Amino acid sequence: MKRKKNMFVHFILDPISISETATEASFAARYGCLVLIENVERLDVGALVSIRGAGRVKISRFLGADPYLSGEVRPIQDRVNYESSNELTSKISQLKESIKNLNSLEIKLKAPADSPLQTRLINSLNWAEDEPPVEFDESFLPSLQERLSFSALQPISGSTKSELSRLQQERLKAMDMKDTVERLELSMGLIKENISSIAAKLAIQSLDIR
Template identity: 90%
Template sequence: MTSTLISSILSSYISPTENLGRVRIPSTSYFGSSSNVRAGKRHRFKIVAKSLDLPLLPFSMSEVLVPTESKTLHLYEARYLALLDESMKRKKNMFVHFILDPISISEKATEASFAARYGCLVLIENIERLDIGALVSIRGAGRVKISRFLGADPYLSGEVRPIQDRLSYESSNEITTRISQLKESIKNLNSLEIKLKAPEDSPLQTRLFNSLNWAEDEPPVECDESFFPSLQERLSFVAFQPVSGSTQSEVSRLQQEKLKAMDMKDTVERLELSMGLIKENISSIAAKLAIQSLDIR
């Protein structure tokens, strides 16, 4: 595909939120009631591939998805429903969530320029068919790089390659220690979150704790092993989830931390960033609980 054709095609995707419709907060359980795709633990077999050809779904810079994170999309446009059908029937319930980033260009330029950033392989976990479109629950599995675009009719598709952290035997003990600390802190934060005032039907398991459970589970059999990060790398992404009662400034801060986490290539470095975020969230939730207790009195 020529660069001119690619730019022309991508320009039609520049408002992904408008195109995709509303994005809903997902259920904290990935065992849904409609047409659940994922079916628990199964025997693993080794699949290794250097690249995959997959459908691509573009989003704005404010909607980056990290591994272990879940969200629910309302898909209703014909091209996105076609992408969904392709992913279900021929792509092992997978597609790629990526950020379509407009690049600043000079006033003399005759065509728009875009960069495909922060690719994340996603697994479709649940689909609820609606009168108009479908609600699709997805889960980030691992980072990918889009090597090249392959097509755009009726939806974008491309060749993607896995991105994983550098491995270092010298840091294995440090990683083990940091992960233990992180998991304990996440459990503490989860306990604080469920104490906050919330609707009666709110689940006791938060999005953060749900992502932790998913990260510790066995990789799903559909996922190519070379595209699925190590347990340590998966756990290093768990902290980058919104917490109860987040303010707009806290949501914006989380967004910046997610971008940093996606750029990092060192698990220890990301675990350090994760711990800092968890500690801030614990302090914030504790303060809100203190205010809540004063209101009750």
């Protein structure tokens, strides 16, 4: 991919074991996401930067580290299985409906003032359905179905530390998957669990009100 001023790659370094006798930790760049800088607002100190994740990438090689890390990346996208197109369409519809149902429950839940916004799921769904920027390299852009399959992987109101940890693990699984239908099934399972969790919290909340 050619260098562009309004894009960068965010990646996670995973610790790896080279040998039992190694005294220093070694790391590998496992997950990468191509990020688009949408807006930069200059502040008195620093800047407020709005970014948008665009798609998964694999770092082919590092080229330099000064003044910042640079390298070559290639897109990672799901395999296209035309035989499962009807199943894919059906699961996408189910996912979108389930996300809306979950969000309808979530906004009824009383949350502390410092809690995350209760619209993360809907915002994620809207982002997935947004048209990509005109200047974006299409070879790096996932399909609409692939983008939607990631949209449910958001925290919900009142999530415990264990639930957030579980969500992180599910996100990593989703990043590894190359089958959109498989990821949709993972997302639907998570949505169903979250609906049950929110419904239980709402039941407790109604008892407290009484």
